[in-house]
Amino acid sequence: MSELKGACVFGQSGGPTAVINASAAGVIQEAMNQSCITNVYGAAHGIKGVLDENFYDMSKEDPHELNLLKTTPSSALGSVRYKLKSPEEDETDYKRLIEVFKKHNIRYFFYNGGNDSMDTCNKVSKYLQKAGYECRVMGIPKTIDNDLWGTDHCPGYGSAAKYIATSVMEVYHDARVYDKGMITILEIMGRNAGWLTASSALASHAGAGPDLIYLPEIDFDLDRFLDEASSIYRKNGNVIVAVSEGIKDKNGKYISEYGSDLAQSKDAFGHAQLGGLAATLASIAKQKTGAKVRGIEFSLLQRCAAHLASLTDVNEAYWAGQMAVKYAVEGKTDYMVAFERAEGPEYKCNIKLINLTDVANAEKKIPREWINKEGNGLTGDFIKYALPLIQGESKPPMENGLPRFSRLKKVLVDQ
Amino acid sequence: MSELKGACVFGQSGGPTAVINASAAGVIQEAMNQSCITNVYGAAHGIKGVLDENFYDMSKEDPHELNLLKTTPSSALGSVRYKLKSPEEDETDYKRLIEVFKKHNIRYFFYNGGNDSMDTCNKVSKYLQKAGYECRVMGIPKTIDNDLWGTDHCPGYGSAAKYIATSVMEVYHDARVYDKGMITILEIMGRNAGWLTASSALASHAGAGPDLIYLPEIDFDLDRFLDEASSIYRKNGNVIVAVSEGIKDKNGKYISEYGSDLAQSKDAFGHAQLGGLAATLASIAKQKTGAKVRGIEFSLLQRCAAHLASLTDVNEAYWAGQMAVKYAVEGKTDYMVAFERAEGPEYKCNIKLINLTDVANAEKKIPREWINKEGNGLTGDFIKYALPLIQGESKPPMENGLPRFSRLKKVLVDQ
Numbered sequence: 001m002s003e004l005k006g007a008c009v010f011g012q013s014g015g016p017t018a019v020i021n022a023s024a025a026g027v028i029q030e031a032m033n034q035s036c037i038t039n040v041y042g043a044a045h046g047i048k049g050v051l052d053e054n055f056y057d058m059s060k061e062d063p064h065e066l067n068l069l070k071t072t073p074s075s076a077l078g079s080v081r082y083k084l085k086s087p088e089e090d091e092t093d094y095k096r097l098i099e100v101f102k103k104h105n106i107r108y109f110f111y112n113g114g115n116d117s118m119d120t121c122n123k124v125s126k127y128l129q130k131a132g133y134e135c136r137v138m139g140i141p142k143t144i145d146n147d148l149w150g151t152d153h154c155p156g157y158g159s160a161a162k163y164i165a166t167s168v169m170e171v172y173h174d175a176r177v178y179d180k181g182m183i184t185i186l187e188i189m190g191r192n193a194g195w196l197t198a199s200s201a202l203a204s205h206a207g208a209g210p211d212l213i214y215l216p217e218i219d220f221d222l223d224r225f226l227d228e229a230s231s232i233y234r235k236n237g238n239v240i241v242a243v244s245e246g247i248k249d250k251n252g253k254y255i256s257e258y259g260s261d262l263a264q265s266k267d268a269f270g271h272a273q274l275g276g277l278a279a280t281l282a283s284i285a286k287q288k289t290g291a292k293v294r295g296i297e298f299s300l301l302q303r304c305a306a307h308l309a310s311l312t313d314v315n316e317a318y319w320a321g322q323m324a325v326k327y328a329v330e331g332k333t334d335y336m337v338a339f340e341r342a343e344g345p346e347y348k349c350n351i352k353l354i355n356l357t358d359v360a361n362a363e364k365k366i367p368r369e370w371i372n373k374e375g376n377g378l379t380g381d382f383i384k385y386a387l388p389l390i391q392g393e394s395k396p397p398m399e400n401g402l403p404r405f406s407r408l409k410k411v412l413v414d415q
Numbered sequence: 416m417s418e419l420k421g422a423c424v425f426g427q428s429g430g431p432t433a434v435i436n437a438s439a440a441g442v443i444q445e446a447m448n449q450s451c452i453t454n455v456y457g458a459a460h461g462i463k464g465v466l467d468e469n470f471y472d473m474s475k476e477d478p479h480e481l482n483l484l485k486t487t488p489s490s491a492l493g494s495v496r497y498k499l500k501s502p503e504e505d506e507t508d509y510k511r512l513i514e515v516f517k518k519h520n521i522r523y524f525f526y527n528g529g530n531d532s533m534d535t536c537n538k539v540s541k542y543l544q545k546a547g548y549e550c551r552v553m554g555i556p557k558t559i560d561n562d563l564w565g566t567d568h569c570p571g572y573g574s575a576a577k578y579i580a581t582s583v584m585e586v587y588h589d590a591r592v593y594d595k596g597m598i599t600i601l602e603i604m605g606r607n608a609g610w611l612t613a614s615s616a617l618a619s620h621a622g623a624g625p626d627l628i629y630l631p632e633i634d635f636d637l638d639r640f641l642d643e644a645s646s647i648y649r650k651n652g653n654v655i656v657a658v659s660e661g662i663k664d665k666n667g668k669y670i671s672e673y674g675s676d677l678a679q680s681k682d683a684f685g686h687a688q689l690g691g692l693a694a695t696l697a698s699i700a701k702q703k704t705g706a707k708v709r710g711i712e713f714s715l716l717q718r719c720a721a722h723l724a725s726l727t728d729v730n731e732a733y734w735a736g737q738m739a740v741k742y743a744v745e746g747k748t749d750y751m752v753a754f755e756r757a758e759g760p761e762y763k764c765n766i767k768l769i770n771l772t773d774v775a776n777a778e779k780k781i782p783r784e785w786i787n788k789e790g791n792g793l794t795g796d797f798i799k800y801a802l803p804l805i806q807g808e809s810k811p812p813m814e815n816g817l818p819r820f821s822r823l824k825k826v827l828v829d830q
Contacts, residue, residue, distance in 0.1 A: 012592075016588075016589050016592050044594075045593070045594045048594065072588070073585050073588050073589065074585075074588035074589045074591075074592055075592040078592055078593070078594065079592040079593060080593065080594065081593070162816060162817075165817055166722050166817055166818060167716055167720070169817060169818060169820065170488050170489075170716065170719040170720055170721060170722065170818075171715050171716065171719060173431075173487070173488050173489035173719060173820065174431050174488065174489045174715050174718065174719040175715070176489075177427075177431050177489055177490040177493055177494040178460070178493070178494060178495065178496070179459075179460045179463065179493065179495065202816075202817065203817070206814070206815065206817045207822075208820065276694075279691075279694075294715070296712075296714045296715060296716070297711075297712065297714075298716075299711045299712075300586055300589050300590070300709070300711060301582055301585065301586065301711070301713075301716070303589065304585040304586060304588060304589040305582070305585055306585060307581050307585065307723060308722060308723070310816065387815060387816065390816040390817070391815070391816040392816070393813065398808065399621070400621065400802060400806075401577060401580075401617075401725065401802065401805040401806040401807070402577075402580055402581055402584060402617065402618070402621045402805070403581060403584060403585075405584065405588065405623065407622075
């Protein structure tokens with residue numbers, strides 16, 4: 001395969017994670033080592049930065065600050081949620097993209113994100129091929145939701161799982177200090193796939209986790225939940241429940257939407273303690289059981305807690321970015337970099353390439369057999385799967401008792 | 416002062432912290448070294464355990480597990496919120512207490528807690544004196560709220576402050592990744608004193624913190640808040656606001672109570688996104704500014720995050736427990752151990768003793784001159800005060816990628 005000389009563009013897309021910047025560091029540092037890559041550009045806010053021709057010149061950044069990206073959470077270049085129409089429907093964006101690529105002789109395009117982002121990456125790749133513009137396009141997986149098809153797991157998941165399991169263990173200790181018992185309801189992210197909520201089972205595995213775990217993979221039955229929680233409450237005095245934000249009833253209605261009904265209802269809750277799912281379930285459980293109930297929403301913290309990132313995750317995220325560049329330089333294109341777990345007792349992942357077409361918009365959920373019969377907990381197979389992903393502690397360098405995160409200059413390339 | 420031979424009882428009281436168990440380790444390990452202390456007992460659920468004669472025999476614990484208490488969050492012996500009546504009002508509890516103390520020849524009583532707990536400790540101390548029962552009574556300060564009178568700061572605060580400042584920095588990075596701006600409202604603990612919410616200013620000091628900070632020390636004006644937030648939003652696109660759960664309007668009404676009014680109101684919020692203060696302010700700000708608004712409640716996590724504790728805090732908490740025992744053995748009684756900051760450029764604290772009478776029920780708030788003129792931020796004096804308290808990282812030993820917390824046997828003493 002002949003050498004392809006030109007500039008590269010890297011973009012971050014979708015919701016940020018604790019390690020998406022580690023993939024950025026992998027791409028940028030590897031691209032700078034490649035003689036055939038003439039310029040290394042970062043797109044401001046992903047595909048939008050490409051269409052607006054807003055590129056940061058990475059060669060203008062302090063190498064130390066680029067290195068700090070490995071331990072800096074969120075999306076340093078800015079992210080975006082922008083769905084490209086299909087070219088058949090509207091070719092405008094694509095024409096503009098080729099115009100920009102030609103102007104800057106962009107021959108390498110690396111896009112880091114989840115399902116929708118891989119869809120974008122796939123459309124760009126296919127259009128460039130059809131248009132006969134030579135450009136190597138590589139997707140790099142990223143999502144705390146861990147729901148990308150075709151890869152053993154996604155960079156970002158291990159760190160979120162480590163944060164969730166650790167925080168659940170700490171709440172477990174806090175929630176049982178009084179002699180009067182309490183029901184604690186933890187709301188964890190995950191709209192359609194329960195991987196994040198399932199990671200709370202790692203805390204149970206360590207002896208300090210939830211008694212009940214409810215995932216969007218299983219229809220949620222409010223009465224069954226109340227029975228299961230009350231019976232544990234009567235038996236142990238304390239109950240910890242982990243729920244996915246995305247749990248729905250058998251009619252497909254989000255349980256979180258029960259909240260607004262309650263808000264309007266006049267039945268005596270005292271204060272209508274509504275809000276997210278946790279607050280809603282807490283209100284209901286309080287009324288039905290009479291127990292002290294507390295709802296806790298982990299919220300954004302679970303996707304940006306770089307201070308507690310998994311070293312395995314950080315290293316794999318960096319590696320994925322680095323390998324995307326190496327494969328592209330070798331001539332590969334139209335693929336997403338993915339992880340394949342090696343056989344054997346020791347955890348080891350190899351990198352494989354999967355077609356962008358196959359991964360775009362597909363969604364991976366938790367296999368039913370990894371969820372217990374009752375549908376309120378995880379099996380040992382899940383623990384075996386998830387435990388290796390949270391190993392090792394990534395430590396951001398500290399300055400004055402607080403993490404020192406990367407500070408980029410973000411020097412724009414002339415238009 | 417003649418040597419006093421007998422058993423000691425240690426109790427934990429009030430809300431748990433990341434380091435109250437470090438004080439426990441200090442008391443227990445030091446007491447075990449003292450020949451005049453015949454038995455080291457832990458009271459189950461503080462004063463309640465004393466009255467119920469529920470004592471754990473600490474000599475039955477594995478020394479390694481006792482050592483792990485230094486890095487284990489929450490109250491390992493169990494906590495309690497029980498207010499002793501004054502003896503004049505009702506002597507029952509006191510008579511029972513003396514009965515139990517005599518039965519087990521308890522001559523040392525160490526009580527670890529906040530304002531109310533020091534009130535309990537003070538009442539016990541005074542009653543035993545009046546009854547002529549010789550017993551050395553020492554209070555050990557503890558509260559994330561940092562509102563105890565007479566001490567430079569309270570064990571528990573530094574770790575909570577470190578967690579809050581770090582988490583705010585991470586949310587700061589997460590909250591500005593999209594090109595469309597957002598108003599983020601962070602609800603932080605602190606009913607009457609703003610010390611915890613103020614610690615978010617340490618993140619601003621590090622360049623990634625709130626634009627606006629509202630404390631319970633200052634009357635909260637909803638319209639002014641909306642003006643201040645909107646003008647920053649229009650200017651920067653992104654706004655981060657930190658609010659104490661305890662902010663009140665000039666009529667003394669908690670802003671969090673505005674929520675239930677809104678819940679009942681029929682005006683079109685779409686979903687009534689209510690709940691805690693953060694959700695309430697988010698709903699209002701969303702409606703008034705039209706901006707994207709997110710409310711985040713740090714909740715319990717801020718008081719039990721041992722994985723991110725301040726090493727300074729952990730060491731001081733241990734030291735406070737240890738010194739309480741040493742002073743008691745030397746003959747001191749009826750005091751609380753307190754910190755006094757030494758003069759000079761280097762941070763250094765000495766231990767002093769203050770009368771339980773003086774500290775009981777007194778409350779320390781943030782001095783007005785440490786809050787900016789506008790009442791929406793902190794001054795450099797606060798930073799100078801708080802920064803030394805979050806220095807150093809306390810690391811719980813890890814096992815399988817998760818913290819290994821102490822597991823006590825809790826062997827009960829025969830009644």
